[in-house]
Amino acid sequence: MRKASLRSSQMLLASALVFANMSSALLAESAPGVFRSEFLKGNLGWADVTAKARTEGNVNFYYWGGSDLINLWVDQVAVPELAAEGIKLNPVRITATKDTVDVVIAQLAAGRGEEQGSVDLVWVNGENFFSLQQQNALWGAFANRLPNSVNFEWDEADARSLLNLRDFGVATEFQEMPFSGEQYVCSVNRAYVSTDQTPATFAELKTYLEANPGKFTYVKPPHYLGNTFVQSVLYAHNPDGTGAEPYQKTFEDLGSAELARLIEPGFDYLKSIEPLLLGGPSGQTRYPESSGELDNMFLNSQVHFNCKFGVFANHTGLITGAYPEQAEEMIFPRGNMIKNKNYLAIPLNSPNPAAALVAINYFSSVDSQASRLKTAGMPVGLDVWRLNQSDKDLIEASAPPHYGITQQELDDNTAPDTNASLVDVIEATWLAVIERKEDKPIADIVAQVSGELNN
Amino acid sequence: MPKPYKAHTAITGPLARRQTLRDLAQVLPLFVVLFFLFGGAVVLAVLQSFGYAPWFGINEFPSTHYYERLWLSADFWLSLGYTLYYAIAATLIGLVISIPLSIALCARFKASRIFSALIRLPLMVPYSVGIALALVMLGNGGLLSRFSAFIGWIDDPAQFPLILRTHWGWGIIAVYVWKQVPFMTLALAAVLVRKGDDTHEAALVLGATSSQIFWRVTLPQIMPGIVSASLICFAFNIGAFEAPFILGGGYPDTLPVLAWRYFQDANYAFQLQGMAVVVSLALVSGLILSLYLLAYRRYERARGRV
Numbered sequence: 153m154r155k156a157s158l159r160s161s162q163m164l165l166a167s168a169l170v171f172a173n174m175s176s177a178l179l180a181e182s183a184p185g186v187f188r189s190e191f192l193k194g195n196l197g198w199a200d201v202t203a204k205a206r207t208e209g210n211v212n213f214y215y216w217g218g219s220d221l222i223n224l225w226v227d228q229v230a231v232p233e234l235a236a237e238g239i240k241l242n243p244v245r246i247t248a249t250k251d252t253v254d255v256v257i258a259q260l261a262a263g264r265g266e267e268q269g270s271v272d273l274v275w276v277n278g279e280n281f282f283s284l285q286q287q288n289a290l291w292g293a294f295a296n297r298l299p300n301s302v303n304f305e306w307d308e309a310d311a312r313s314l315l316n317l318r319d320f321g322v323a324t325e326f327q328e329m330p331f332s333g334e335q336y337v338c339s340v341n342r343a344y345v346s347t348d349q350t351p352a353t354f355a356e357l358k359t360y361l362e363a364n365p366g367k368f369t370y371v372k373p374p375h376y377l378g379n380t381f382v383q384s385v386l387y388a389h390n391p392d393g394t395g396a397e398p399y400q401k402t403f404e405d406l407g408s409a410e411l412a413r414l415i416e417p418g419f420d421y422l423k424s425i426e427p428l429l430l431g432g433p434s435g436q437t438r439y440p441e442s443s444g445e446l447d448n449m450f451l452n453s454q455v456h457f458n459c460k461f462g463v464f465a466n467h468t469g470l471i472t473g474a475y476p477e478q479a480e481e482m483i484f485p486r487g488n489m490i491k492n493k494n495y496l497a498i499p500l501n502s503p504n505p506a507a508a509l510v511a512i513n514y515f516s517s518v519d520s521q522a523s524r525l526k527t528a529g530m531p532v533g534l535d536v537w538r539l540n541q542s543d544k545d546l547i548e549a550s551a552p553p554h555y556g557i558t559q560q561e562l563d564d565n566t567a568p569d570t571n572a573s574l575v576d577v578i579e580a581t582w583l584a585v586i587e588r589k590e591d592k593p594i595a596d597i598v599a600q601v602s603g604e605l606n607n
Numbered sequence: 608m609p610k611p612y613k614a615h616t617a618i619t620g621p622l623a624r625r626q627t628l629r630d631l632a633q634v635l636p637l638f639v640v641l642f643f644l645f646g647g648a649v650v651l652a653v654l655q656s657f658g659y660a661p662w663f664g665i666n667e668f669p670s671t672h673y674y675e676r677l678w679l680s681a682d683f684w685l686s687l688g689y690t691l692y693y694a695i696a697a698t699l700i701g702l703v704i705s706i707p708l709s710i711a712l713c714a715r716f717k718a719s720r721i722f723s724a725l726i727r728l729p730l731m732v733p734y735s736v737g738i739a740l741a742l743v744m745l746g747n748g749g750l751l752s753r754f755s756a757f758i759g760w761i762d763d764p765a766q767f768p769l770i771l772r773t774h775w776g777w778g779i780i781a782v783y784v785w786k787q788v789p790f791m792t793l794a795l796a797a798v799l800v801r802k803g804d805d806t807h808e809a810a811l812v813l814g815a816t817s818s819q820i821f822w823r824v825t826l827p828q829i830m831p832g833i834v835s836a837s838l839i840c841f842a843f844n845i846g847a848f849e850a851p852f853i854l855g856g857g858y859p860d861t862l863p864v865l866a867w868r869y870f871q872d873a874n875y876a877f878q879l880q881g882m883a884v885v886v887s888l889a890l891v892s893g894l895i896l897s898l899y900l901l902a903y904r905r906y907e908r909a910r911g912r913v
Binding site for chain 2: 248250253257258260261278279280282283286287372374431434436438439441448449451452453454576587588604605
């Protein structure tokens with residue numbers, strides 16, 4: 153009897169202990185969301201973040217892996233330097249950021265919520281960021297809360313802060329951190345095109361192509377490089393002469409009829425040069441599918457120009473042999489060389505959010521950006537005027553050379569991106585007018601494609 | 608899912624029961640893959656094509672407007688035409704080459720072992736490598752064009768005649784044929800070997816000419832091989848993506864490429880349109896394959912073989 157009661161009390165104790173263990177374990181396990189909400193409320197110091205980051209240990213970094221130089225920099229510089237902070241950076245190289253956005257959204261749809269996903273960090277901008285934001289798949293407003301946030305301009309009173317606060321016209325809301333600032337720059341093959349033949353405006357490009365048919369092409373929209381070329385054409389042909397200005401509004405604010413009026417001269421120009429582009433003289437114009445394909449055409453002298461996002465693309469192209477030996481940069485189109493930034497974002501279901509924050513803080517440091525600029529030719533994303541003199545000098549000393557133009561000329565000819573809601577309509581219009589050759593008034597086409605996009 | 612084992616079966620006894628259980632266990636993995644992975648994906652694709660995608664915030668189920676928009680556009684029919692053209696042309700050309708090759712493969716001659724080894728070579732090389740080879744050799748930045756420019760036939764590589772990236776699809780068809788001829792040849796040769804030489808010799812003894820032997824004896828004998836080989840190749844060709852994407856002539860694209868473009872768009876609403884393309888493609892392909900099998904069944908019945 154006594155034995156039995158002893159046994160039962162032992163069992164009770166044991167089960168109570170098990171229960172207590174379980175509940176504390178449950179607390180630790182149910183942490184999903186606790187770190188996030190505490191960090192976003194501002195209750196955690198940076199020391200708390202780094203401590204949690206070290207216990208997480210890993211950060212899965214998904215990024216476009218198409219550049220050997222960037223891949224090398226990540227493997228040889230970023231991985232060891234983050235390892236020194238106790239974090240293992242796992243680079244996952246992808247061909248299209250959209251694929252990673254798909255993964256995140258599919259995981260969330262399948263119920264894999266906070267801290268249960270597989271992507272910690274993604275290199276993103278424009279439409280892909282817009283998709284993540286629309287689907288509520290972002291971790292939260294962190295970009296102004298990291299130690300290295302001081303390297304960026306966040307003050308809205310300063311117009312230069314727009315590149316950090318707006319991504320293709322979409323408010324970033326601190327949900328992504330600038331990674332690099334790029335500009336749409338064209339290179340020219342000096343073996344074929346002399347300096348005085350080099351076009352600086354779209355009219356001059358057409359004149360050149362009339363004399364040398366087939367020697368230019370642009371990446372096919374809806375690839376973002378093609379979209380960017382089309383946007384710069386539209387800015388330059390704005391019937392009001394206001395350039396990029398009206399394209400900062402959303403589609404709803406601008407309206408279908410007004411957009412059609414604005415883009416009509418630009419599309420007339422695109423139609424008029426189509427027979428003069430690569431393959432046009434023989435009746436079938438060819439638009440490459442990717443920047444790699446265009447690089448090859450440029451290298452093979454099938455075309456004499458190569459336009460892409462890359463302030464130092466000419467330099468990296470020359471050192472990797474992807475560009476012909478006499479490639480030089482050019483200022484084209486004058487005053488409308490689109491500049492934007494790309495960013496690092498954390499998905500809502502990042503399994504290692506603290507480690508992701510530490511990694512982003514590392515990528516935002518002056519030293520990291522300077523070494524990346526130097527070895528990978530990737531422009532800095534931080535804002536140089538925020539730095540002290542020695543850091544400014546470091547960045548300047550790390551910058552690769554320009555060929556035929558100066559950084560000042562590039563800075564003098566910038567134009568902003570187009571609002572993401574307009575990009576969709578413009579690319580659909582390009583597909584209808586240029587690819588499908590629909591013979592309808594442009595206002596009808598814009599109305600039709602925007603209607604299709606909105607349902 | 609397989610149905611649970613029932614006690615009332617014709618075969619009784621523990622041994623037979625164990626055998627049935629073993630059979631079930633053996634097909635179970637296949638069933639799981641077929642029903643959950645494949646079947647699940649098909650159901651999801653059909654649902655999405657009818658407007659069901661709440662995870663993107665889209666739920667208009669059941670809505671047919673993705674199909675309406677697709678089937679009412681001339682583009683879709685052009686794309687379908689190109690898809691069928693590449694698939695059928697490549698399969699037919701492959702057959703025309705493989706039939707004589709398989710007959711040759713069965714005959715014994717001096718270099719027959721080297722010949723049969725050579726013929727298998729493309730089987731080991733993936734499609735993507737074949738595509739890369741075609742680009743490297745035939746493309747406008749390829750070896751042939753650069754060489755022609757180098758020796759002065761043409762002024763620069765861009766002037767080389769366009770072989771790839773036209774709607775004639777020479778590149779696509781060439782890659783399919785190059786890769787599928789060995790497969791078809793081996794399939795046909797296996798049928799031929801099984802049939803043996805007897806009927807062939809009998810026909811010879813009875814005084815048939817060699818063309819009579821081919822049309823009246825050999826061809827009907829290898830018909831099952833022809834049907835199965837061309838069925839597999841056609842089914843692959845109609846759904847293949849890489850070759851038409853890399854070597855094709857651009858707009859209007861084949862249906863798999865069209866679907867990919869929709870999936871690739873940053874706007875998620877297009878994914879549903881892409882699903883409508885995929886489902887339409889599956890319908891067309893299924894229809895053609897079943898008609899083909901039906902016709903073959905009739906042919907066999909007419910010959911009294913089934």
